[in-house]
Amino acid sequence: MNTLPKEEAARAILARNDRGGYTVPTDRLYPFQWNWDSAFVAMGFAVFDVARAYRELERLVEGQWDDGMIPHIVFHAPSDTYFPGPDVWGTRHRVPTSGITQPPVFGMALRHVHEAALASGTAGAAERTTVLFQAALRSHRWWLSARDPDGLGLVSILHPWESGSDNSPAWDQALARVPTTTTTAIRRKDTGHVDASMRPRDEDYQRFIHLVDTYRDCGWDPARQWAAAPFKVADVQMTAILARATADLIYLAESLGTDDEKAELARMHARLCDGLAGRWRPALSRFVDLDLIAGRDIEEPTQAAFIPLVALELDAAQRDAATAEIERWLDGMVVGVPSTPAFSPAFEPKRYWRGPVWAVVNWLICDGLRLNGAEDLARRIERTTVRAIENAGFCEYFDPTTGEGLGGDTFSWTAAAYMVLGR
């Protein structure tokens, strides 16, 4: 296997952020285990240490709730460098956790780790994969019952933090309806670690915490939350990741699942792919979210528009339109794909999810491009991503107009992305 120029540094970041079988996204700014970060990190570990890759997923599952939800944060050990901590969430799980979830990259990671285990002859792979497969299946059942109770074939987020793209312009209008009042005192820590101009605004935080207060008052019961939610968006990024993870579980079920599980997963997959296919907008050359409270499409352009490629095989006309649109977003950028394109009035090249480039988003987009036969474009995006990391370091994200590295540094998922995209 070829070694990358910064391979050793990437591995050193994962070692440094290891807290005993789980990896924090970066020291201090994010001192706990985050859901989708850990799934990407597991795939990074699979490059050189498959047993440790399994461990990452196993430790995440320690936070899984009895109803199947895998929370967005597992607070394995206390830390006072992040807000909101376990006291604000007020959940009652054995290991303290948040009360919301994050994109279910878990199933994709599990297949990836399983295949790496088979390729390297790692002992105990079938047993470890089987336990994690059951956890993933329970979490997918939770997604469909808790977050698509009306059977739209689309799963919804009830909090912007669930999307993983906290302050995306896609949420602006839906979030504006959420009051800024909170019963919890807001004591932000993030702006003590990172320049405030790169982070969500105070008003965003007030609304984020209003939502946490609302759902805590619902006792974290999914049906009560669904009824009370002032923010409810059927998200194509989330649905696409869930559909793709379901396809990966179907693959694993061929050797590890029962006939009933295979049939159940096939039904889930068909439902999600149908729902997703209906979100393509030919006039925009991309997929769009649906604001369930306003009952309207969310047309703000964001990276989420292209994530459905990880789950769907587009027809030739759609594929040509989507790739041309991605090319347009890359135009004039030092590194793409921007989380919001430069032609959007909402574009801010340094402010978190409102313009910057994220290596893990590119990982998903390139995977989807490749599945849809756009190998050249995928290679190009991967190369510029790897170059940006080599030039600027393992930063949380990058300014697309300059390639400057921003946010937290020594970031785990950027290290993982480097090792996987660089190969």
Ligand code: 9WN
């Ligand atoms: C809230 C850890 C997480 C990522 C998210 C990113 C950011 C948290 C925050 O950091 O979110 O979950 O406090 O800003 O938006 O994608 O998982 O890296």
